[in-house]
């Protein structure tokens with residue numbers, strides 16, 4: 001048994017309860033033993049040494065959507081593309097020659113991405129894995145979260161039992177927590193898409209899908225032309241449905257196939273109607289917003305204000321460096337704050353809710369918000385994943401609001417130190 005330690009800070013954000021000025025947490029054996037006012041921690045006489053941080057102590061960040069293996073494709077994420085097709089073409093122009101060359105940089109790039117994400121206070125990630133070599137990155141780099149094995153380009157005709165057996169074998173052999181990521185409704189046919197949630201459930205695994213990311217997925221009154229010379233994927237069902245007159249959104253389409261539910265979370269959710277948002281609430285399906293990626297790939301703004309007002313489960317993700325300038329989750333939180341205000345969200349709780357989205361919201365999206373080993377929160381019994389931010393905390397009546405605003409709008413690059421399961425991950429503090 002280790003000795004344990006108390007970490008106090010000018011402002012502690014537990015995420016499952018209100019922020020605490022001059023707060024503290026006690027850590028022992030990788031878990032939180034106490035969370036509350038600093039004075040109480042002292043009075044308890046825990047016999048632990050106290051380390052004090054004059055800024056903010058938050059739960060470790062949970063990045064709810066990334067592809068760490070594309071870290072080496074960062075050149076693409078530093079531009080802004082005219083539209084999604086142009087970006088997708090540029091992505092393929094870079095990805096395909098790498099695949100053809102047999103160079104296989106994916107493992108190294110995924111490890112590099114994991115390290116970069118950790119340096120900004122991220123302690124858990126929903127990492128979508130396309131190339132097998134990248135599957136162990138989270139585990140190898142000591143990060144929490146889930147490696148989601150991506151399934152795409154599967155057709156009705158070619159899907160069969162041996163593919164399902166092979167898939168189950170793969171998921172079982174991923175070290176750490178593993179899930180299944182059906183790529184999207186337009187890159188998978190109906191049969192494989194509708195089979196994947198059941199396969200995941202039998203393995204005790206979760207699912208994660210790109211949904212309502214591209215304009216062709218939105219509800220339309222002109223379905224026949226919507227898919228015209230658009231998709232480059234092998235599969236066809238969603239496009240066939242469109243050509244056959246189906247104008248429903250991709251959210252309604254996958255809902256009919258049983259894809260949504262509390263064990264699934266979606267990435268992007270840019271083109272969501274009010275009915276789509278309601279469907280996601282009814283299914284308890286969280287949305288990982290990646291607003292910087294949307295901007296880089298020439299897409300529109302996600303409806304963050306509506307989701308906040310209507311009470312959707314929300315999280316934040318960076319996506320990969322092939323479509324985003326950094327793997328710092330707080331940079332996406334800052335973008336969400338700008339968009340929410342621009343879209344008319346004016347309530348005072350904006351900053352706190354966005355910080356919650358990047359911590360507890362992400363944990364809920366990954367099914368890790370409750371139970372043994374829970375993350376994204378500072379609460380007794382939770383895993384001691386901590387992120388210390390170099391944010392000034394004042395002493396006036398608005399001290400909490402001001403510090404939260406600075407964290408949410410300017411927290412990128414401000415993480416000074418982080419811990420995973422009570423062990424220091426990076427930083428010079430303490």
Ligand SMILES: [Zn+2]
Pocket residue numbers: 065066067128210267319320
């Ligand atoms: Zn993605």
